[in-house]
Amino acid sequence: xxxxxxxxxxxxxxxxxxxxAKVVARALxxxxxxxIYTGLRQTPxxxxxxxxxxxxxxxxMSILSGAHGxxxxxxxxxxRGNGMTDTLIIGGGVIPDGDIPALKEAGVAEVFTxxxxxSDVVNFIKENVKL
Amino acid sequence: xxxxxxxxxxNRLALSKAITAIENxxxxxxEIMKEIYPHTGHAYVLGxxxxxxxxxxxxxxxxxxxxxxQGKTVGIVAVDPTSPFTGGAIxxxxxxxxxxxLDAGVFIRSMGTxxxxxxxxxxxxxxxxxxxxxxxxxxxxxxVGVGQSEVDIVKAADTxxxxxxxxxxxxxxxxxxxxxxxxxxxxxxxxxxxxADKLVREINMxxxxxxxxTDWRPPITKVIASQxxxxxxxxGTVEKHRAxxxxxxxxxxxxxxxxxxxxxxxxxxxINNFVKGxxxxxxxxxxxxxxxxxxxxxxxxxxxGLMDEMLKK
Numbered sequence: 077x078x079x080x081x082x083x084x085x086x087x088x089x090x091x092x093x094x095x096x097a098k099v100v101a102r103a104l105x106x107x108x109x110x111x112i113y114t115g116l117r118q119t120p121x122x123x124x125x126x127x128x129x130x131x132x133x134x135x136x137m138s139i140l141s142g143a144h145g146x147x148x149x150x151x152x153x154x155x156r157g158n159g160m161t162d163t164l165i166i167g168g169g170v171i172p173d174g175d176i177p178a179l180k181e182a183g184v185a186e187v188f189t190x191x192x193x194x195s196d197v198v199n200f201i202k203e204n205v206k207l
Numbered sequence: 208x209x210x211x212x213x214x215x216x217x218n219r220l221a222l223s224k225a226i227t228a229i230e231n232x233x234x235x236x237x238e239i240m241k242e243i244y245p246h247t248g249h250a251y252v253l254g255x256x257x258x259x260x261x262x263x264x265x266x267x268x269x270x271x272x273x274x275x276x277q278g279k280t281v282g283i284v285a286v287d288p289t290s291p292f293t294g295g296a297i298x299x300x301x302x303x304x305x306x307x308x309l310d311a312g313v314f315i316r317s318m319g320t321x322x323x324x325x326x327x328x329x330x331x332x333x334x335x336x337x338x339x340x341x342x343x344x345x346x347x348x349x350x351v352g353v354g355q356s357e358v359d360i361v362k363a364a365d366t367x368x369x370x371x372x373x374x375x376x377x378x379x380x381x382x383x384x385x386x387x388x389x390x391x392x393x394x395x396x397x398x399x400x401x402x403a404d405k406l407v408r409e410i411n412m413x414x415x416x417x418x419x420x421t422d423w424r425p426p427i428t429k430v431i432a433s434q435x436x437x438x439x440x441x442x443g444t445v446e447k448h449r450a451x452x453x454x455x456x457x458x459x460x461x462x463x464x465x466x467x468x469x470x471x472x473x474x475x476x477x478i479n480n481f482v483k484g485x486x487x488x489x490x491x492x493x494x495x496x497x498x499x500x501x502x503x504x505x506x507x508x509x510x511x512g513l514m515d516e517m518l519k520k
Contacts, residue, residue, distance in 0.1 A: 079231055080294070080319075105295035110319050115302035122308045126301060129308075129315055131223040159220050 079207040081109045083134040086123045087116050088151060091141035096169065096190075100136065103194035109134075109201070120147055124154035127163060133205050136197070139169040149182035156183070162206040168192070210235070211242035214341055219314065222341045226316055229333045240333060243340035248462075250282070250339035250346045253445060254364025256326060256386060259352025261370040262396040264303035265432040266441075267349050271307055273442050274345050280312040282338030282346040286327050289319035296320075300349060314338060325359030326350040332363050332469065353386055361389045362468060365458060366448045368392045368441075371410070373402030387413060390425050391448050394441055398429035423451055486513065 085101045087094055094116055101111045112130045114122070127135050135155060137148060148167050155163055167179065168188035176187045186200055210228065213221030225243070228236040253270075255263050264285065271281045285300035298317035307313045316338075318328045327350055338346045350360050361367050369390035393410050395403055407427050414424060426444045430437030452458040486492050495509050 080321075101297055105290065105297050106293050108294040110289075110296045110298060110317075112298045112301060112317050114308075115299075115305060118305070122305060125308050126315075128220055129223055130298075130317060131220075131227045 081134065081201065081205055081207070082130060082132040083109050083111050083136055083201070084123070084127050084130060084132040085111055085113045085136050085138070086118050086126070086151075087114075087139070088118050088120060088123060088137055088147040089139050089141045089143045090117055091139065092116055093140045094138070096140070097138040100138065100168065100194060100197060103198060104136075104201070107198040107202075120150040120154055123151050124158055127155055127160060128158045132163065133207060134164045134166065134201055136201075137165075137167045137169075139167065139171070142170075144169065144171050144179065145175055148179050148184050152183035164201065164205050166197070166200065168197070211239045214239075214243060214337065215246060217342065222314060222337055223316070225337045226334045229337065230318065230321075230328070230330045232330075236333075240336070243337060246340040247336045248339065250335075250343050251449060252335055252339075252346050252348060252363065252365045254348045254350065254360040254367040255370060256350040256353050256357075256360045256367065256389075257370030257394075257396075258354070258372075258375065261352070261372050262432045263349050263352070263370055264300040266370060266394065266396060266430070266438075267300070267347050268304045268307060269432050269435050269438045270442060270445075271304070271313060271347065273438050275310060275312055279344040280342065281314075282335075282341070282343035283307075283313065283315040283349065284318060284331055284334050284338070284346065285315065285349045286318050286320060286331060286351050288351050289321045289328075291322070294321075314341070314343065320351055323359075324357065326353045326357030327359045327363060332465075335363065355386055358386060358389050362465060365452070365461060366391045366445055368394055368445070370394045370396050371406060372397045373400045373406050375406075388417075391423070392425055392441075392444050393427040395427060395429045396432050398437070399431050403429055423448065481517070485517070 083104050085097050087097050101113050104111045112132065114126050137151060139147065144167060152165050155165060164185050165183060166186045167184050171187055171189055179187055185204060188197055208221060210221050210225050214225050225239050228239055255267055257263050267283060271283065274281050287296055287298045287300060289296040296319035298319060300317055301315060304315055307315060316334060318331060318334065320328050323329050331348060335346050335348060348360065348363055367389055369386060371393065395406055410427050428437060428441045428444055430441055498504050499506055
């Protein structure tokens with residue numbers, strides 16, 4: 077019996093920059109996780125439904141458009157509303173420090189900003205994921 | 208949550224959890240399979256295979272939409288390779304199927320191969336059963352991008368479609384063994400590219416030389432999946448093949464063979480687990496190895512004795 081960590085890497089919102097998401101996806105793959113990558117311009121509804129169908133342990137969102145304050149909490153609500161109460165939800169991208177407390181309040185477990193070593197993301201997941 | 212009962216009631220999260228239990232070989236997986244098994248056998252299983260970049264995911268997306276337009280529900284199991292070094296994987300087939308995510312009549316699950324070499328994962332067939340029991344009319348299994356010899360899909364699917372694209376090699380490739388002989392249907396994707404007609408000729412030539420040909424000659428359909436061209440024709444050939452194998456008993460033969468293989472697999476893995484528990488984990492293996500190394504006995508005698516002992520239990 078093997079419990080493999082499954083992570084959905086998602087790009088909510090309308091910005092077309094997925095280099096960061098791809099770098100993180102690759103780092104998570106190299107850490108031995110199964111990474112489901114869904115591509116650009118996902119609605120919160122699509123992200124939550126993909127998380128359900130894939131039964132992921134982690135939803136990792138990347139955003140550079142500035143709409144994190146709206147989109148991240150929406151994803152949290154939808155994922156929880158689907159009955160996925162244990163799923164770890166994290167975010168990253170160009171996010172001002174001042175916005176982070178509100179995102180955490182809304183249920184985003186951690187927010188990773190530019191310059192974060194990918195190993196920090198891997199370690200955070202390993203320490204906080206519920207299998 | 209009672210996963211099996213909820214799955215049978217149509218709870219999507221339960222289906223998802225069932226596939227996780229199956230894939231990770233949780234102890235409850237066997238009970239789930241026992242409970243859902245009587246509800247399987249209704250879905251038609253379409254296998255889609257072909258080399259990397261042939262457009263399997265895009266085709267799966269378009270074929271699914273066409274089936275949805277006919278009012279049929281669809282389950283999709285999409286397999287991508289697991290790294291042999293880290294055990295990690297990037298499962299990217301959903302990228303081509305995003306429009307389907309919010310369609311309540313479609314359920315997509317990505318799976319890593321997790322060490323299996325035949326183009327599927329060991330648990331793909333059971334994941335298909337879960338979707339079947341859930342009530343999907345059609346289950347599409349998309350293999351990893353295959354090379355020449357990953358042909359497990361024929362064991363898992365009722366109809367196997369091989370997707371090819373122009374420009375992948377000369378006609379000697381077409382007479383080699385392997386994935387080119389397993390198609391019930393051939394689909395030439397990206398057929399607006401140079402060489403599509405040449406590829407059709409080469410496959411036809413290969414089929415002309417097939418000495419095991421039944422009265423089903425695999426049709427070759429040219430499509431451009433990204434532009435949704437030729438998809439209706441393609442689905443037509445799937446339905447024609449389905450009617451053909453349903454009519455002449457071949458479908459029953461294929462499914463009987465699948466049940467037989469499955470039964471042997473389960474039996475073998477049961478025996479393996481028994482051996483592991485009784486002989487490896489108990490430390491007896493190491494004791495025997497020590498004796499054999501010292502030439503007090505030999506492996507043939509030891510194994511003979513163990514077989515007698517196990518069969519008596």
